[in-house]
Amino acid sequence: MRVLKIDLSRYRYEVEDRRDLFEEWIGGTGVAVQLLKEELDPNVDPLSEENVIVFARGPFTPAYPLASKTVAMFKSPLTGNLGESHAGGRTAVAIANAGYGAVVIKGRSKKPVYIVIDNDKVYFKDARVIWGIADSLIVGRIIAEKEGGRGIRTVMRIGGGGERLVRFACVTTETYRHFGRMGLGAVFGSKNLKALVVIGRGGFKVRDKAGYNEIYREILKLSLESDAMKKYHLLGTAVNVKPLNVIKALPTRNLKSTTFEGTDDISGEAFAEFNLGRRIACSHCPIACIHLATLRIPYEGEPYFYKTIMISYDYELIYSLGSMLGVGDRDGLLRLIHRVEYYGLDAMSTGVCLAWATEALERNLVSKDETIVDLKFGDFKGYMEAIDYIVKQPNEFYRILAQGVEKASDVYGGKDFALAFGKNEMPGYHVGYATHIGYLIGLRHSHLDNAGYALDQKIGGDVKPEEIVDRLVKEEQWRQVLSSLVVCFFARGVYKPELVVKAFKPLGIETSEDELMEKGRRIYKEKIRLKVKMGFDVDSLRIPKRILETECMHGRLNEEYIKRALKYWKEKYVVS
Amino acid sequence: MPKRLVIKDIEKCVGCGLCMFACSSRRGIIGNDYSAILPVSLSGFERGATVIFCRACKEAPCVQVCPTNALVQKKAGGVIFREELCIGCGNCIDACMIGAIFRRSDGKPAVCIHCGYCAKFCPHGVLAYEEVEAF
Numbered sequence: 001m002r003v004l005k006i007d008l009s010r011y012r013y014e015v016e017d018r019r020d021l022f023e024e025w026i027g028g029t030g031v032a033v034q035l036l037k038e039e040l041d042p043n044v045d046p047l048s049e050e051n052v053i054v055f056a057r058g059p060f061t062p063a064y065p066l067a068s069k070t071v072a073m074f075k076s077p078l079t080g081n082l083g084e085s086h087a088g089g090r091t092a093v094a095i096a097n098a099g100y101g102a103v104v105i106k107g108r109s110k111k112p113v114y115i116v117i118d119n120d121k122v123y124f125k126d127a128r129v130i131w132g133i134a135d136s137l138i139v140g141r142i143i144a145e146k147e148g149g150r151g152i153r154t155v156m157r158i159g160g161g162g163e164r165l166v167r168f169a170c171v172t173t174e175t176y177r178h179f180g181r182m183g184l185g186a187v188f189g190s191k192n193l194k195a196l197v198v199i200g201r202g203g204f205k206v207r208d209k210a211g212y213n214e215i216y217r218e219i220l221k222l223s224l225e226s227d228a229m230k231k232y233h234l235l236g237t238a239v240n241v242k243p244l245n246v247i248k249a250l251p252t253r254n255l256k257s258t259t260f261e262g263t264d265d266i267s268g269e270a271f272a273e274f275n276l277g278r279r280i281a282c283s284h285c286p287i288a289c290i291h292l293a294t295l296r297i298p299y300e301g302e303p304y305f306y307k308t309i310m311i312s313y314d315y316e317l318i319y320s321l322g323s324m325l326g327v328g329d330r331d332g333l334l335r336l337i338h339r340v341e342y343y344g345l346d347a348m349s350t351g352v353c354l355a356w357a358t359e360a361l362e363r364n365l366v367s368k369d370e371t372i373v374d375l376k377f378g379d380f381k382g383y384m385e386a387i388d389y390i391v392k393q394p395n396e397f398y399r400i401l402a403q404g405v406e407k408a409s410d411v412y413g414g415k416d417f418a419l420a421f422g423k424n425e426m427p428g429y430h431v432g433y434a435t436h437i438g439y440l441i442g443l444r445h446s447h448l449d450n451a452g453y454a455l456d457q458k459i460g461g462d463v464k465p466e467e468i469v470d471r472l473v474k475e476e477q478w479r480q481v482l483s484s485l486v487v488c489f490f491a492r493g494v495y496k497p498e499l500v501v502k503a504f505k506p507l508g509i510e511t512s513e514d515e516l517m518e519k520g521r522r523i524y525k526e527k528i529r530l531k532v533k534m535g536f537d538v539d540s541l542r543i544p545k546r547i548l549e550t551e552c553m554h555g556r557l558n559e560e561y562i563k564r565a566l567k568y569w570k571e572k573y574v575v576s
Numbered sequence: 577m578p579k580r581l582v583i584k585d586i587e588k589c590v591g592c593g594l595c596m597f598a599c600s601s602r603r604g605i606i607g608n609d610y611s612a613i614l615p616v617s618l619s620g621f622e623r624g625a626t627v628i629f630c631r632a633c634k635e636a637p638c639v640q641v642c643p644t645n646a647l648v649q650k651k652a653g654g655v656i657f658r659e660e661l662c663i664g665c666g667n668c669i670d671a672c673m674i675g676a677i678f679r680r681s682d683g684k685p686a687v688c689i690h691c692g693y694c695a696k697f698c699p700h701g702v703l704a705y706e707e708v709e710a711f
Contacts, residue, residue, distance in 0.1 A: 062597060062606065062607055062608070063606045065594065093593075096607070097607050097608050097609075137620070137622075140620065141619065141620055144619070144620065145619075150614075150616050151596075151614040151615055151616035151617075151628070152608060152614070174617070174621055175617075175620050175621045175622060176621060176622075200608075201608055201609060201678075201679075201681065202607050202608070202609050202681055203600050203605040203606055203607025203608060203609030203610065203681075204605065204606055204607060205604055205605060205606075206601070206604050206605070206606050209604045212601070212606075213601070216601070220594075220697070220699075224699060278624055279590055280590050280591050280617075280621045280624070280625060281590040281591055281592035281593075282592075283591075283592070283593050284592065284593055284594065284597055285592050286592055286594060286699035286700075288590035288592060288699075288700070290621075292621075292622070309622070310622040310623075507606075
């Protein structure tokens with residue numbers, strides 16, 4: 001496996017054979033942690049020239065379906081700690097077919113550039129003309145038309161959010177997939193890097209063709225015919241909206257409530273019935289879980305003229321820009337999602353920041369002088385304007401809000417209802433103890449990494465905190481294996497340990513379930529070590545008061561219980 | 577009647593590329609090096625996706641420009657590719673106006689021979705392998 005290292009300060013690149021890394025650490029997350037350890041001084045400012053970005057794919061890319069995630073790892077400008085973000089699209093497959101296991105980006109360009117990796121060659125291209133284009137969709141289109149490799153490439157780019165260093169700006173790939181969380185877009189922006197294009201055409205001979213074909217078919221069959229991926233095959237992640245509302249776990253109006261009266265209008269069922277216009281897929285995925293809504297908007301003041309836009313929706317966006325902001329108008333919600341897509345922002349962080357700002361205004365912690373717009377729960381038009389301000393940052397308030405809700409509440413108060421965990425804005429589940437403990441101890445601080453909300457629904461409220469921690473960690477250790485294989489977490493029901501071992505075989509790699517589990521434990525440990533080096537401290541984790549006040553499935557949560565869990569986690573799992 | 581790889585309903589394409597991977601893996605290659613079918617978005621995925629492959633011309637320009645007769649016209653349309661004769665000049669790639677011939681890493685073309693293998697992997701009924709009337 002080769003690693004491509006690109007230095008933006010010197011406009012040079014080199015290729016290294018790093019089979020050793022992939023043999024020991026699988027790929028994806030496991031390898032990215034090691035490369036970051038090698039390349040990054042843990043104490044650097046995340047927006048400085050010294051920050052480093054790693055993109056890594058896994059050993060099953062592109063051999064098998066559903067293993068097309070790319071892991072991005074960097075120092076996060078939002079949290080000041082380890083940043084990890086996964087995206088689908090065509091990135092991983094393009095990196096693999098171009099002949100690389102990972103790509104490392106260092107340094108900072110003096111002028112705006114975009115990089116094109118075309119198999120063995122790397123080009124540094126002038127991006128001065130497109131710097132300043134805030135619409136990430138337009139940026140993607142311009143580059144797609146100018147560059148070659150149609151169908152076998154990925155176009156990863158930033159919009160206005162990344163350029164203006166919004167700490168929760170994302171990197172968008174293939175229009176609708178994102179390295180969403182933790183501010184990779186701002187790191188691109190700080191490096192004067194508008195886009196990264198990877199064009200890959202290539203392949204290698206499979207060791208055992210018959211064995212490979214057999215396991216390939218088994219994976220395909222399981223994903224299409226079993227129930228393992230049914231949820232994603234049908235309504236998509238938006239299927240969660242209604243059941244979460246029923247169990248009182250749907251964060252609403254900055255988590256003042258967990259049931260939303262507008263649920264029926266913004267449910268997965270409603271989107272499917274009234275808006276779903278198309279489904280598309282990440283590379284090498286038969287499920288096609290990317291649900292695109294069609295939104296028809298009339299021109300202002302010109303009768304019988306319409307524009308029709310396609311907007312990708314998922315549960316987390318419906319939560320963060322819908323129920324969390326009290327927006328039950330489906331068209332309004334779609335326009336908010338589109339606005340966030342346009343600028344290249346993380347939808348979850350944006351929604352949580354705006355929800356906090358709305359409540360801060362209600363409580364007179366800030367005034368309209370600061371917020372400019374009269375933010376009100378449910379008023380999507382006001383939020384549309386506020387999203388513009390987060391990017392344009394016309395005053396001190398928005399300059400600070402663009403740094404995340406933790407920072408904003410440091411400056412303006414309202415900590416009790418600033419819903420961030422480890423400085424990262426919360427995802428859309430207020431189910432119970434495991435959910436919130438998971439947010440606090442999760443190594444990616446994204447719900448996808450801890451499974452707490454599912455655990456809560458299984459265990460009820462009478463379990464000891466130590467047991468919750470052990471179960472969360474065990475699951476997360478296995479997920480380190482999955483994210484090192486870069487298997488989509490939606491396919492975790494397909495890629496069980498036994499199948500993973502079988503799938504390695506025709507590729508000429510012998511392993512066992514025990515060995516995989518051990519690797520998961522080691523990667524978990526290595527990640528925590530890296531976090532600690534970057535300044536992570538369990539004792540400084542803040543538990544937002546609001547999660548204790550608003551009832552959830554387990555009733556009212558007790559702070560002492562959560563603290564006991566954290567103490568146990570620290571003593572048992574966090575190495576210093 | 578000859579059997580061909582045909583489009584049943586192009587509007588159903590989700591751009592997953594399973595056809596592309598199947599095409600290379602038929603030759604025991606993991607990746608897309610030997611693939612003669614390409615899934616593309618239509619100027620961005622907002623407009624959907626499509627696949628590009630040989631449409632089995634009866635008077636194939638790629639055959640006409642092949643200097644070594646590596647590409648041979650099939651009577652009912654489409655080509656036979658005699659790999660051992662190919663010198664990798666790339667004329668065929670330039671001659672195909674729909675861009676359905678691709679370059680492998682060894683310089684030789686990847687061209688669809690209408691074997692139908694990829695159609696077995698299409699999860700959404702875009703592709704099929706069936707008899708068609710010569711036209």
